[in-house]
Amino acid sequence: MTISEPQATREAVLDAALAVFTEHTYGGAAMSVLASRAGVAVGTIYRHFPSKEALGNAVYRRWKVQLGEHLFDDADAGSIRAEFGRIWRGMLRFAAAHPDAFAFLELQQHGSYLDAESVEVTRRIEQAGAAFVVRGQQTGEIRDGDPAVLVALVYGAFVGLAATDRAGAGLDEGRLQLAEDAVWDMLRAR
Amino acid sequence: MTISEPQATREAVLDAALAVFTEHTYGGAAMSVLASRAGVAVGTIYRHFPSKEALGNAVYRRWKVQLGEHLFDDADAGSIRAEFGRIWRGMLRFAAAHPDAFAFLELQQHGSYLDAESVEVTRRIEQAGAAFVVRGQQTGEIRDGDPAVLVALVYGAFVGLAATDRAGAGLDEGRLQLAEDAVWDMLRAR
Amino acid sequence: MTISEPQATREAVLDAALAVFTEHTYGGAAMSVLASRAGVAVGTIYRHFPSKEALGNAVYRRWKVQLGEHLFDDADAGSIRAEFGRIWRGMLRFAAAHPDAFAFLELQQHGSYLDAESVEVTRRIEQAGAAFVVRGQQTGEIRDGDPAVLVALVYGAFVGLAATDRAGAGLDEGRLQLAEDAVWDMLRAR
Amino acid sequence: MTISEPQATREAVLDAALAVFTEHTYGGAAMSVLASRAGVAVGTIYRHFPSKEALGNAVYRRWKVQLGEHLFDDADAGSIRAEFGRIWRGMLRFAAAHPDAFAFLELQQHGSYLDAESVEVTRRIEQAGAAFVVRGQQTGEIRDGDPAVLVALVYGAFVGLAATDRAGAGLDEGRLQLAEDAVWDMLRAR
DNA sequence: AATGAATGAGGATTCATTCAT
DNA sequence: CATGAATGAATCCTCATTCAT
The missing domain is CATH 1.10.357.10 (Tetracycline Repressor, domain 2)
Structure with missing residues (x-):
């Protein structure tokens, strides 16, 4: 009955992605910027989404x-x-x-x-x-x-x-x- | 009665830029692709426009x-x-x-x-x-x-x-x- | 008891930079040459120094x-x-x-x-x-x-x-x- | 018995070269800058010196x-x-x-x-x-x-x-x- | 699961040199 | 002789992705 951490991380990444994509454009947004905005490491994003493209679609x-x-x-x-x-x-x-x-x-x-x-x-x-x-x-x-x-x-x-x-x-x-x-x-x- | 060359090159670049920017997005368009679409060398573009940004604005x-x-x-x-x-x-x-x-x-x-x-x-x-x-x-x-x-x-x-x-x-x-x-x-x- | 990796990489880059700058001049030294001399990829240099200029100063x-x-x-x-x-x-x-x-x-x-x-x-x-x-x-x-x-x-x-x-x-x-x-x-x- | 024009051009290029090389370094000096400083076209320099290197040596x-x-x-x-x-x-x-x-x-x-x-x-x-x-x-x-x-x-x-x-x-x-x-x-x- | 150092292909830009006029 | 538009290899730098810890 612990808080679903992975789910929370996924949410944080999605939220950060929306903000950063809107601010910089999908093409202009660097995964590293997105990662630090979400408060996670770059590698972590790839645990939840297979690629930038997949993240964009999500x-x-x-x-x-x-x-x-x-x-x-x-x-x-x-x-x-x-x-x-x-x-x-x-x-x-x-x-x-x-x-x-x-x-x-x-x-x-x-x-x-x-x-x-x-x-x-x-x-x-x-x-x-x-x-x-x-x-x-x-x-x-x-x-x-x-x-x-x-x-x-x-x-x-x-x-x-x-x-x-x-x-x-x-x-x-x-x-x-x-x-x-x-x-x-x-x-x-x- | 020849067409003024530099002007013609400039036009060719502008035309290619419109096509490539529309197809790939400004950010997603590589200058090299743009150049070959215009039928000129990359360097040539820079004789007519100081930067990709200037070209985009033009x-x-x-x-x-x-x-x-x-x-x-x-x-x-x-x-x-x-x-x-x-x-x-x-x-x-x-x-x-x-x-x-x-x-x-x-x-x-x-x-x-x-x-x-x-x-x-x-x-x-x-x-x-x-x-x-x-x-x-x-x-x-x-x-x-x-x-x-x-x-x-x-x-x-x-x-x-x-x-x-x-x-x-x-x-x-x-x-x-x-x-x-x-x-x-x-x-x-x- | 391992040597701290990032620090070791930084040293390797600084050493290679000294050798290559001396041999080719700061201006004449290509970052790619420097990278291979240091045994790392170009991008790696930029993890440790924000620019060639910063590296030169270091x-x-x-x-x-x-x-x-x-x-x-x-x-x-x-x-x-x-x-x-x-x-x-x-x-x-x-x-x-x-x-x-x-x-x-x-x-x-x-x-x-x-x-x-x-x-x-x-x-x-x-x-x-x-x-x-x-x-x-x-x-x-x-x-x-x-x-x-x-x-x-x-x-x-x-x-x-x-x-x-x-x-x-x-x-x-x-x-x-x-x-x-x-x-x-x-x-x-x- | 005309004034030896080519000789004068050569001098102008050598003078400009000294100034520009000193100001920007041999490596950092662009032939185009040098040419406009000398008041001639780039191509003209190559009538008098076979290469940038030859000019530098001269x-x-x-x-x-x-x-x-x-x-x-x-x-x-x-x-x-x-x-x-x-x-x-x-x-x-x-x-x-x-x-x-x-x-x-x-x-x-x-x-x-x-x-x-x-x-x-x-x-x-x-x-x-x-x-x-x-x-x-x-x-x-x-x-x-x-x-x-x-x-x-x-x-x-x-x-x-x-x-x-x-x-x-x-x-x-x-x-x-x-x-x-x-x-x-x-x-x-x- | 999470981390972040490392990678290297790819992008924008520069510039010595050539050549048609 | 002079011109300057064109060339394209070479440069610096970025960034999506991987992987050992």
């Missing part, structure tokens, strides 16, 4: 999955508009609670080191988004057309908004409301 | 400026909606004509190697976008609220759309019309 | 300090002439025991890579020499005049002598006695 | 020969002491008139790029010095012993003095007289 998946859970976890309650609000504010909450993680996910989106499983995680989220759009189209609340395009537009808009925020422009309540309204108008029928 | 600026010219060059003719259409299709034309360049600009947006002048070029384009939004707000055609937020949403949406396209999903006429209509609905008043 | 200081200890370590016993003999033969012993080190010190005397601390080490030795001269001037055994000039003449003469030796001319007992006598006559009053 | 010989002429040119007039004075002040005049050249000669003394002819020039000067010493020994004015050793001591002392001067300590009339007297006492019999 970080990516860990957070991409969490982002997905933030968006589509609970049952659909109420109207499509209400559901959109929940999704949108879920993204907002995630980006606010884990700005490093969100920035990392965007920056590494096209990281050449991402493996099939990581890509799959990404695809699942996009599909969940598309499923929501299709549902809305069936009720007539969301405009017709390729759901993938609409998902791309909405997610892109959100990323643009988050980038603005990261760049220093504070996002107050008014701006957040403006954004949500505008994006919903992009999505909704009519 | 590529960034060259295309960011061109993107800007695609968007806001000609006089504003007609309604705000028409102007929006021109800007949107300008982005579309640019992304279609120079997909590498567009991808590079997005990926390197936050490249830590970008210098003050490169950042300034970016800022100027964003300001031109904001100016357009303000004009539309004054005529009542564009919804009220912080222009920077609206610009971020629109540009983000476009980037998302372009990423989808790059990922393999073809963008036919219908999808393009859908995107333009949806984004305009995000922007317009009411 | 070698310089290591030996300059030793030279200083050879000259001025023990208490002054007997006359000024006896003390001069001790200093002179101290230099001789040092140059004979560590010909590489002595040659290196001379050649790199004005190395532009020497940092403040290295220059300080040099200055301390010159000051010890000047202090000896002043003492001799106070007892009337050494000629009057700027001690710095006299130190420069004596040390210069010694360097010239050592260079002759290195050039191949053997220095037998007779020649050494001649040199010591001559240099003392340069120094002494009257 | 500079070395040009000045070493001049130094020799400063020392031993005119007929021996008067006593050995007077002749010593002439030689010593000849060195002084040379070092004062061409400090760059003197520094260069010392620094490059052991330059591995010096070829046989350059070494021969050096040897001739040392021999002239030895011949003077022998003459003095025959008249009983200079102490007995290996002339090479005495020449090394005297020349070494002079180099030490010049180094002191270059290091910033001004050499006024008093100091110069002190040095000459002291060095003569090193040389003279008794």
Whole structure:
């Protein structure tokens, strides 16, 4: 019943990796820097992850999955508009609670080191988004057309908004409301 | 009637740099790969650009400026909606004509190697976008609220759309019309 | 009872550096040559010294300090002439025991890579020499005049002598006695 | 009967080479820097000297020969002491008139790029010095012993003095007289 | 499990030299 | 004769990975 030390080390490495990758880019982050940030020796990292690439993928998946859970976890309650609000504010909450993680996910989106499983995680989220759009189209609340395009537009808009925020422009309540309204108008029928 | 050699070499290097940076990331691109792609020796690159960083900035600026010219060059003719259409299709034309360049600009947006002048070029384009939004707000055609937020949403949406396209999903006429209509609905008043 | 490894590696690198710097000049010595001479990989050198410059300074200081200890370590016993003999033969012993080190010190005397601390080490030795001269001037055994000039003449003469030796001319007992006598006559009053 | 342009270019290159070699070291001096200092193109240097090494040797010989002429040119007039004075002040005049050249000669003394002819020039000067010493020994004015050793001591002392001067300590009339007297006492019999 | 010294391939950059103009 | 763009081998340094302790 001892504290699971190895698990704790693994967590420490993942946390340090997120911070260092976000700060220096995956390619620009040295394992030694990462190790000292995690408070372990370089060799120790290799006990938990077979390579830098594997570590990068582990970080990516860990957070991409969490982002997905933030968006589509609970049952659909109420109207499509209400559901959109929940999704949108879920993204907002995630980006606010884990700005490093969100920035990392965007920056590494096209990281050449991402493996099939990581890509799959990404695809699942996009599909969940598309499923929501299709549902809305069936009720007539969301405009017709390729759901993938609409998902791309909405997610892109959100990323643009988050980038603005990261760049220093504070996002107050008014701006957040403006954004949500505008994006919903992009999505909704009519 | 020969082409001025040094200038031609410089162009070849800039072209190769765009291709290789887009393919491998700025950080992941080796100067030697870049050189052989350009058909010159490594040393030759350094006769034209003092460092990899300078080369990266030159590529960034060259295309960011061109993107800007695609968007806001000609006089504003007609309604705000028409102007929006021109800007949107300008982005579309640019992304279609120079997909590498567009991808590079997005990926390197936050490249830590970008210098003050490169950042300034970016800022100027964003300001031109904001100016357009303000004009539309004054005529009542564009919804009220912080222009920077609206610009971020629109540009983000476009980037998302372009990423989808790059990922393999073809963008036919219908999808393009859908995107333009949806984004305009995000922007317009009411 | 094993020898502490890292320390041993450090020593091996310092020794190899002295040999290679002396043979090829600081500027002309490639780190790769130095590494193989030390029997380690290039990267290993950089675990012990942050840069070639730092290594050069470490070698310089290591030996300059030793030279200083050879000259001025023990208490002054007997006359000024006896003390001069001790200093002179101290230099001789040092140059004979560590010909590489002595040659290196001379050649790199004005190395532009020497940092403040290295220059300080040099200055301390010159000051010890000047202090000896002043003492001799106070007892009337050494000629009057700027001690710095006299130190420069004596040390210069010694360097010239050592260079002759290195050039191949053997220095037998007779020649050494001649040199010591001559240099003392340069120094002494009257 | 035109002005011999090529000769003038050659001179300009030799002058620039002296300056740049002294400032940056033979090894540290780039041909391109040298070229722009001389006001010619890099390629032009190679019309006059087959390689950097040849240029280095040309500079070395040009000045070493001049130094020799400063020392031993005119007929021996008067006593050995007077002749010593002439030689010593000849060195002084040379070092004062061409400090760059003197520094260069010392620094490059052991330059591995010096070829046989350059070494021969050096040897001739040392021999002239030895011949003077022998003459003095025959008249009983200079102490007995290996002339090479005495020449090394005297020349070494002079180099030490010049180094002191270059290091910033001004050499006024008093100091110069002190040095000459002291060095003569090193040389003279008794 | 953890450590951290050692490795060496690989990267950015320099520079003597060549040669077409 | 002069030019200077081009070359590519060589340099310093970094960093993912291994392995003896």
